[in-house]
Amino acid sequence: MKHKGTKRIETDRLILRPFCIDDIAASYKNWSSDEKVTEFLRWPTHTSIEVTERVLKGWIEKSKKKDFYQWAIIFKDIGEPIGTISVVDSNESLNILHIGYCIGSKWWHKGITTEAFRAIIPYLFDEVGANRIESQHDPNNPHSGNVMKKCGLIYEGTLRQSDFSNKGIVDACVYSLLKSDWENAKNR
Helix, strand or coil: CCCCCCEEEEEEEEEEECHHHHHHHHHHHHHHHHHHCCCCCCCCCCCCHHHHHHHHHHHHHCCCCCCCEEEEEEEECCCCCEEEEEEEEEEECCCCEEEEEEEEEHHHHCHHHHHHHHHHHHHHHHHHHHHHEEEEEEECCHHHHHHHHHHEEEEEEEEEEEEEEEEEEEEEEEEEEEEHHHHHCCCC
């Protein structure tokens, strides 16, 4: 892959960009302190703004690396971060990128996460050189799977007790999109 880092991407309603220090308070208020957001995630709800500050400062530092992809999802209507979408894992040998995302519960069911995910796909395939984009969700969180389906990812199966979250050891519904599938769909 030809890593290029977290590039600014804009859609009708969103700006996706690297996090900056000014995002700390809004990130804490809008999503990292939201217990509904973290229910099916691996990291605990932030109990203080200092936790969010520490995490974001780490992301800001890592964003200097070309193989780090962590976008702030900025909802243009309010001009501040309401969540994040990122490459949470990768396999360089197979050109695979694994995507994770979350947004504040106030913005659920509005197509925002789907819009953000769709926006990074062309960048990851065409510019970074991924061959496979994948993601997964807990079967008890089907709305996350709906985002994947709307973005063209194909359900591959459920891996039993293969992941963990704030719920403990959980199953993982796995989805993927191959570059060839994406190009074929684009050309239809």
